[in-house]
Amino acid sequence: xxxxxxxxRYLIKTRGQxxxxxxxxxxxxxxxxxxxxTPGQGLQFLFEYxxxxxxxxxxxxxxxxxxxxxxxxxxxxxxxxxxxxxxxxLCASSSTGTDTQYFGPGTRLTVx
Amino acid sequence: xxxxxxxxIHITVSEGASLELRCNYSYGATPYLxxxxxSPGQGLQLLLKYxxxxxxxxxxxxxxxxxxxxxxxxxxxxxSVHWSDAAEYFCAVDPRRDDKIIFGKGTRLHILP
Numbered sequence: 001x002x003x004x005x006x007x008x009r010y011l012i013k014t015r016g017q018x019x020x021x022x023x024x025x026x027x028x029x030x031x032x033x034x035x036x037x038t039p040g041q042g043l044q045f046l047f048e049y050x051x052x053x054x055x056x057x058x059x060x061x062x063x064x065x066x067x068x069x070x071x072x073x074x075x076x077x078x079x080x081x082x083x084x085x086x087x088x089x090l091c092a093s094s095s096t097g098t099d100t101q102y103f104g105p106g107t108r109l110t111v112x
Numbered sequence: 113x114x115x116x117x118x119x120x121i122h123i124t125v126s127e128g129a130s131l132e133l134r135c136n137y138s139y140g141a142t143p144y145l146x147x148x149x150x151s152p153g154q155g156l157q158l159l160l161k162y163x164x165x166x167x168x169x170x171x172x173x174x175x176x177x178x179x180x181x182x183x184x185x186x187x188x189x190x191x192s193v194h195w196s197d198a199a200e201y202f203c204a205v206d207p208r209r210d211d212k213i214i215f216g217k218g219t220r221l222h223i224l225p
Binding site for chain 1: 144146148153155156157158160162204212213214215216217218
């Protein structure tokens with residue numbers, strides 16, 4: 001089985017722009033979770049989608065949003081980018097959301 | 113408050129030496145427990161997990177972890193480290209209540225030749 005894929009792997013944006021990140025889960029997995037990883041804050045949970053519905057949400061501002069499609073692929077959007085949004089964004093998929101999560105390689109976002 | 117603590121931010125061991133990385137959690141009931149490893153610039157790879165049953169769990173790459181309910185701990189061990197084990201290790205907890213998985217802050221492992 002192919003693993004979790006994330007595109008793009010690297011992004012450079014400027015403040016005020018918006019960005020969309022994509023995640024394709026392992027085939028058959030219906031849950032997709034997103035995390036932000038920074039040196040200062042570590043791994044922080046953004047949100048989880050299961051069968052196209054947001055099931056859980058972390059403590060991030062409304063500028064961070066996501067969605068999931070019927071094929072379980074998920075996108076994450078960040079609007080009005082700030083310097084502090086520079087991070088590695090990781091996507092993880094699991095069968096049900098309450099079992100083992102498998103991570104993608106991440107998207108490295110740099111905001112200038 | 114519910115939390116996951118990895119008390120050691122950095123650990124340095126010599127190649128061939130044994131390793132133990134600590135993880136403590138604070139939850140009301142026994143959660144699901146995980147250890148992940150992350151190499152620089154990469155995503156997280158699952159090393160092992162504990163859901164129930166035998167409290168000594170075997171994982172990949174020669175790692176094992178022991179769940180101790182009385183100490184709310186899930187420490188990761190390896191009898192003999194290799195230079196390729198240098199990475200960051202994360203302990204994670206799933207409260208099993210449709211709640212989000214919580215990660216510890218990570219322990220960065222350095223290996224001396």
